[in-house]
Amino acid sequence: METITHPTIIFAAATASMTMFMLHQRQKVKIIVETKKKDNVKRQKKISLSNTMPSFSTHAIHAGQPPDSSTGGVCVPINLSTTFSQNNIGVPTGANHPAGYNKGFDYARGTNPTRNAFEICIAQLEKGAKYCAAYGSGMAALTTVVHLCKHGDHIICCDDSYGGTQRLLRTIAGPIYNISSSYIDFNEPGALEKELKQYPNTTLIMFETPSNPTLKIIDFEKVVKVAKKYNVLTSCDNTFASLNGSQPLTFGVDIVVHAITKYINGHSDVVGGVVLTSNIELYKKFKHLQNSMGACLSPFDSYMAMRGVKTLSIRMERCEQNAMEIATYLENHTKVEKVLYPGLRSHPQHELACRQMSSFGGMISFFVKGDLNDCRTLLSNLKLFTLAESLGAVESLIESPALMTHHSVPLERLKEAGVEPNLVRVSVGIENVKDLINDFEQAFSFVGR
Numbered sequence: 286m287e288t289i290t291h292p293t294i295i296f297a298a299a300t301a302s303m304t305m306f307m308l309h310q311r312q313k314v315k316i317i318v319e320t321k322k323k324d325n326v327k328r329q330k331k332i333s334l335s336n337t338m339p340s341f342s343t344h345a346i347h348a349g350q351p352p353d354s355s356t357g358g359v360c361v362p363i364n365l366s367t368t369f370s371q372n373n374i375g376v377p378t379g380a381n382h383p384a385g386y387n388k389g390f391d392y393a394r395g396t397n398p399t400r401n402a403f404e405i406c407i408a409q410l411e412k413g414a415k416y417c418a419a420y421g422s423g424m425a426a427l428t429t430v431v432h433l434c435k436h437g438d439h440i441i442c443c444d445d446s447y448g449g450t451q452r453l454l455r456t457i458a459g460p461i462y463n464i465s466s467s468y469i470d471f472n473e474p475g476a477l478e479k480e481l482k483q484y485p486n487t488t489l490i491m492f493e494t495p496s497n498p499t500l501k502i503i504d505f506e507k508v509v510k511v512a513k514k515y516n517v518l519t520s521c522d523n524t525f526a527s528l529n530g531s532q533p534l535t536f537g538v539d540i541v542v543h544a545i546t547k548y549i550n551g552h553s554d555v556v557g558g559v560v561l562t563s564n565i566e567l568y569k570k571f572k573h574l575q576n577s578m579g580a581c582l583s584p585f586d587s588y589m590a591m592r593g594v595k596t597l598s599i600r601m602e603r604c605e606q607n608a609m610e611i612a613t614y615l616e617n618h619t620k621v622e623k624v625l626y627p628g629l630r631s632h633p634q635h636e637l638a639c640r641q642m643s644s645f646g647g648m649i650s651f652f653v654k655g656d657l658n659d660c661r662t663l664l665s666n667l668k669l670f671t672l673a674e675s676l677g678a679v680e681s682l683i684e685s686p687a688l689m690t691h692h693s694v695p696l697e698r699l700k701e702a703g704v705e706p707n708l709v710r711v712s713v714g715i716e717n718v719k720d721l722i723n724d725f726e727q728a729f730s731f732v733g734r
């Protein structure tokens with residue numbers, strides 16, 4: 286059975302725990318916080334709480350996660366039931382459950398209390414979203430989006446999107462479903478409109494910002510304006526910026542995708558993905574595809590990711606601080622040709638990043654001076670940075686996009702997208718930044734010897 290949720294029900298469930306929290310807060314109209322100025326003089330700051338809506342970090346801990354009504358347990362339990370007893374024939378149990386979507390539960394592929402709670406939480410955290418559906422991987426979430434297209438349609442994608450996305454479009458969507466795709470630099474003036482004219486059968490625009498691995502920033506407003514003119518859906522893979530880094534739906538983008546494998550879970554121990562929208566018709570399709578194709582997120586992984594997202598805002602804050610310091614260090618290094626980080630003034634879309642992003646994130650790419658061998662020397666001498674694919678976790682990871690994450694992309698396409706053999710991608714973690722810089726320093730000493 287397919288389960289569809291009415292928007293008000295999602296919000297009711299998402300804010301159930303928040304209501305209690307806010308009632309408690311409203312009683313104390315003002316609080317006094319003592320802060321210290323640099324000169325150590327104490328000053329008092331009044332913070333008015335009366336009309337304040339809960340913020341991101343509060344929602345991350347409470348949305349969709351009220352204490353368990355039967356035990357008082359403060360964590361949403363992992364519910365492993367695959368099937369749920371019915372009160373009557375065709376009347377599922379659990380309509381009043383906070384994650385029951387007012388329909389209750391019948392079979393776990395379609396609805397599961399732990400996954401539903403996670404979906405409610407993420408829908409609350411992605412600004413502009415009303416609905417969320419969770420899948421077994423980021424690729425399963427992207428595959429779901431591609432299933433909005435039909436035989437004969439065309440997809441326009443950004444030229445340096447994740448290699449797995451390009452592989453999905455080139456080796457599956459194209460040959461199996463006859464959905465063609467083309468790849469452009471969204472920052473080239475007029476390129477998107479030109480492509481839409483060339484492919485009038487385009488029904489979907491897929492892009493990432495910051496893009497993977499060259500960290501280009503794409504202007505939401507510009508993309509949405511052109512897409513609306515041609516009546517084409519837009520889907521933004523928001524994995525790199527994460528939930529609190531940029532908010533594509535608030536600019537009118539139709540769909541947001543996250544690989545929760547990355548920042549949302551944040552501990553390199555879950556593979557999963559989500560699709561978000563504020564459009565009920567799209568959401569119905571996503572739920573239908575979740576149930577019909579069966580690529581749903583497991584209860585255990587839902588629990589883990591819900592636990593991970595509770596600390597997202599403080600993890601992202603630290604990742605960004607560390608990334609800014611490391612990017613500056615790299616930019617001043619004699620063995621580095623060029624650094625790509627949206628927080629640096631030298632980044633080609635730095636101003637756009639300042640306008641559009643609330644955090645520059647923890648991803649840095651840079652070109653090592655020299656060739657692939659110099660790159661290999663650097664990567665093989667690092668001790669703290671782990672040589673590994675993936676990103677967005679507490680530990681710092683480093684990789685060669687051309688040889689690792691993007692190796693499935695044809696070589697000439699990589700060159701066009703600026704993914705040269707000497708490009709290195711770093712996912713900055715939350716370790717002590719001095720230790721990370723020291724690690725770079727000792728590894729660089731082996732380069733070009």
Ligand SMILES: Cc1ncc(COP(=O)(O)O)c(C=O)c1O
Binds near residue numbers: 522544557675
């Ligand atoms: C930007 C981006 N989107 C999607 C994915 C796919 O996610 P998953 O590995 O969970 O399938 C990745 C994986 O690295 C990614 O970097």
